[in-house]
Amino acid sequence: MSLIIESVSKRFGDVQALEDISLEIKPGEVFGLLGANGAGKTTAMRIVLDILRPDSGTIAWNGRFNRDLPRETWGYLPEERGLYAKMNVLEQLVFFAKLHGVRSKVAEREARGWLERFRIPEYADRRAEQLSKGNQQKIQFIAAILHDPQVLLMDEPFTGLDPVNVALLKEAFLEIKERGKTLIFSTHQMETVEELCESIAIVDRGRVVVSGSVRDVRRSGGRQMVRLAVEGDPEMAWLAELDGVRVTRRGQDYTEMQVTSGHNPEVVLHAALGRDLKVTHFEIADPSLEQIFIEHVGQIDTTERTLAPKVPA
Amino acid sequence: MKGWRTLFPNAWYVAVREYRARARTRSFVVGTGLLALIAFAATQLPVLIDYSMTTSQTRIAVVAEAAGMPSDSLAVLDGQLNGQAADTNAHKAFVLSWLSAGDDVAAQKDLEQGTYDVLLIVARDAATNDLGFTVRTDIPQDGSAVASITHALLSLEIDDRLFRAGTSTAALTAPFSLTIGPANATSAGTNSISHQVSADLLSTGLIMLIFMAIITYGQWVAMSVAEEKGSRVMELMLNATTPLQMLAGKVLGNGAAGLTQYGIILAAVVGGLLAQGQIHKAVLGTSSGAPFGGMDPTVLGAFAVLFVLGFLMYSLLYAALGSLVSRQEDVQSAATPLTMLVMTGYLMSVFGLQAIDESWVKIASFVPFFSPYLMLARVSVGHVEMWEFGLSALMLLISVGIALFVAARIYSAGVLLYGQRVSLRQIFLAIRVSR
Numbered sequence: 001m002s003l004i005i006e007s008v009s010k011r012f013g014d015v016q017a018l019e020d021i022s023l024e025i026k027p028g029e030v031f032g033l034l035g036a037n038g039a040g041k042t043t044a045m046r047i048v049l050d051i052l053r054p055d056s057g058t059i060a061w062n063g064r065f066n067r068d069l070p071r072e073t074w075g076y077l078p079e080e081r082g083l084y085a086k087m088n089v090l091e092q093l094v095f096f097a098k099l100h101g102v103r104s105k106v107a108e109r110e111a112r113g114w115l116e117r118f119r120i121p122e123y124a125d126r127r128a129e130q131l132s133k134g135n136q137q138k139i140q141f142i143a144a145i146l147h148d149p150q151v152l153l154m155d156e157p158f159t160g161l162d163p164v165n166v167a168l169l170k171e172a173f174l175e176i177k178e179r180g181k182t183l184i185f186s187t188h189q190m191e192t193v194e195e196l197c198e199s200i201a202i203v204d205r206g207r208v209v210v211s212g213s214v215r216d217v218r219r220s221g222g223r224q225m226v227r228l229a230v231e232g233d234p235e236m237a238w239l240a241e242l243d244g245v246r247v248t249r250r251g252q253d254y255t256e257m258q259v260t261s262g263h264n265p266e267v268v269l270h271a272a273l274g275r276d277l278k279v280t281h282f283e284i285a286d287p288s289l290e291q292i293f294i295e296h297v298g299q300i301d302t303t304e305r306t307l308a309p310k311v312p313a
Numbered sequence: 314m315k316g317w318r319t320l321f322p323n324a325w326y327v328a329v330r331e332y333r334a335r336a337r338t339r340s341f342v343v344g345t346g347l348l349a350l351i352a353f354a355a356t357q358l359p360v361l362i363d364y365s366m367t368t369s370q371t372r373i374a375v376v377a378e379a380a381g382m383p384s385d386s387l388a389v390l391d392g393q394l395n396g397q398a399a400d401t402n403a404h405k406a407f408v409l410s411w412l413s414a415g416d417d418v419a420a421q422k423d424l425e426q427g428t429y430d431v432l433l434i435v436a437r438d439a440a441t442n443d444l445g446f447t448v449r450t451d452i453p454q455d456g457s458a459v460a461s462i463t464h465a466l467l468s469l470e471i472d473d474r475l476f477r478a479g480t481s482t483a484a485l486t487a488p489f490s491l492t493i494g495p496a497n498a499t500s501a502g503t504n505s506i507s508h509q510v511s512a513d514l515l516s517t518g519l520i521m522l523i524f525m526a527i528i529t530y531g532q533w534v535a536m537s538v539a540e541e542k543g544s545r546v547m548e549l550m551l552n553a554t555t556p557l558q559m560l561a562g563k564v565l566g567n568g569a570a571g572l573t574q575y576g577i578i579l580a581a582v583v584g585g586l587l588a589q590g591q592i593h594k595a596v597l598g599t600s601s602g603a604p605f606g607g608m609d610p611t612v613l614g615a616f617a618v619l620f621v622l623g624f625l626m627y628s629l630l631y632a633a634l635g636s637l638v639s640r641q642e643d644v645q646s647a648a649t650p651l652t653m654l655v656m657t658g659y660l661m662s663v664f665g666l667q668a669i670d671e672s673w674v675k676i677a678s679f680v681p682f683f684s685p686y687l688m689l690a691r692v693s694v695g696h697v698e699m700w701e702f703g704l705s706a707l708m709l710l711i712s713v714g715i716a717l718f719v720a721a722r723i724y725s726a727g728v729l730l731y732g733q734r735v736s737l738r739q740i741f742l743a744i745r746v747s748r
Contacts, residue, residue, distance in 0.1 A: 049551075051551045051552065074552060075552075078545070078548030082541075083549075084330075085544055086338075099550075099554055100553055
């Protein structure tokens with residue numbers, strides 16, 4: 001009883017967009033899809049939604065293939081946002097809900113409720129073109145969830161929102177999760193993922209490089225992070241002598257180092273105490289998702305290799 | 314394609330949205346109002362023509378100085394100048410005022426003041442005893458009015474000479490035998506200029522209606538597709554509907570908006586024609602002839618079938634082309650090949666109407682891209698067997714099915730393609746990779 005993506009591959013001309021992707025997403029889970037631009041996140045979502053057909057592989061939700069499922073199973077917030085510019089907000093929300101089989105009256109009541117929750121009830125009768133980008137994005141989110149889909153897929157839902165609206169959207173996420181729905185979203189904001197997601201997959205150039213629960217992924221490399229601060233020795237040059245320890249960051253508050261798998265992080269503490277240094281901070285932690293991401297994908301890539309549509313110049 | 318099974322109700326919702334969105338645009342409201350106004354004005358054209366004829370009357374003062382003129386002189390002049398049709402002065406092109414010999418000075422004054430356009434003095438030549446005419450006027454001397462007057466005076470001269478030779482006025486005006494019939498004596502139908510002209514006008518008009526509908530409303534469909542792509546709302550739509558539902562909804566919605574516009578224009582035309590008699594009476598004091606002459610129910614039925622099928626086929630293809638561009642500005646150029654095809658069919662029908670029995674017209678009336686025009690042309694002015702029309706309509710219907718299939722494939726691929734120019738190769742590639 002879950003969303004199972006099995007050996008999905010997709011090629012556009014000369015570009016291998018997805019290569020043998022397999023993932024399992026449990027019902028009721030918040031799942032993060034991480035990847036640089038052009039990694040294949042949008043293509044993967046479109047294939048799950050049956051907007052695109054894969055060259056090979058299958059997608060099944062609760063044991064049924066996606067092409068046999070009704071469209072209202074899914075809610076979709078595309079990365080490229082768009083609404084009918086000349087149509088008023090409430091009218092188009094009801095229109096989209098009706099396409100998913102919701103009755104007009106129910107749709108209108110639900111839509112007004114969500115507008116209220118997003119603190120924009122007065123926009124119900126405005127035309128979409130009169131709204132700011134952030135508010136349009138909230139309308140699109142409502143359009144994606146109004147028919148109460150079992151699985152909600154969102155492509156970069158947080159980009160372009162101010163902190164207040166990010167918080168509102170996170171609240172909405174949690175409420176939808178409480179209703180027992182499954183949420184899948186793509187992002188490259190690691191903090192959001194650590195805050196919201198139970199499981200993730202890191203995608204690079206059409207392949208899943210690592211996936212699982214956030215904790216498992218963070219421990220997947222076998223490395224641990226040590227943060228250490230001592231009095232009177234800001235350089236801590238002696239750290240270089242320790243086997244399996246590599247300094248990754250020197251900061252005001254503490255120095256951060258990576259301890260390779262097979263070595264005990266406590267060696268660092270013993271070494272410091274052995275030098276009669278006064279330790280003010282010692283912490284053992286898993287690597288952050290950002291570190292894992294950089295490890296697998298390399299530098300966060302800013303060049304576009306995207307296959308997803310871009311607005312023409 | 315699962316869309317085949319579940320076309321409704323989503324196609325209906327899309328159609329309703331399209332219809333409302335279209336009918337609310339300013340260009341629709343203003344355009345419809347303007348066209349209805351023009352159509353109404355056009356129906357009042359006969360009133361205008363009759364009105365301009367009454368105001369362009371040529372008033373002639375005839376000063377009969379000659380003695381012993383035939384008693385039917387005035388009737389001869391009037392008959393020659395105005396024909397037999399008109400009975401009251403209001404409808405005559407020439408109004409004659411018969412004055413006696415002493416009135417010439419007063420008439421000359423009236424001519425200079427503009428009460429008369431022409432002063433005609435009829436005198437008798439002392440030597441030959443023939444009638445002599447003096448015409449004074451400022452209207453163009455080489456114009457048709459003066460030519461008509463000259464012609465009428467010749468008749469009067471002959472009338473006078475025969476009268477003087479002893480022929481009685483009764484014999485001069487006696488009716489003569491005249492029979493006019495069709496070239497083939499056994500043919501039953503009668504032909505008149507007005508009947509032929511109205512049949513020609515009707516078929517030309519109906520063909521033009523089909524042409525305008527396809528060009529205008531077909532492009533609406535393409536525009537609406539490109540607009541959704543450009544505004545990215547397409548991405549939401551793709552999850553909410555199937556391409557086939559969207560395609561069907563768009564064609565139906567825009568077609569219905571087009572029909573609404575047509576309906577309003579048609580109402581203006583019918584209203585105008587019905588009001589024509591009243592307006593005619595109010596302006597000119599007389600009513601005009603029957604307005605609905607030449608409307609053949611067979612032609613109108615054929616028009617309805619060909620209009621609907623032709624519009625469906627072409628607008629499906631317009632939708633497919635619209636899905637290949639991302640901006641409304643690019644719709645025109647993307648649709649050019651199809652628009653050329655629409656124009657070609659129309660031009661063929663313009664020439665075809667003049668050569669309705671040529672074999673190329675017959676062949677083209679079965680070719681789906683051209684049959685809406687040419688079959689209609691043949692039905693309205695040529696001779697068509699029932700099976701010919703049936704075959705042509707059936708082939709058009711099959712083409713609508715093919716167009717639906719092809720358009721749905723291009724559409725479902727095209728809506729995900731973004732870029733400045735879409736090449737044929739890309740289209741085929743996209744069709745291959747689409748669902």
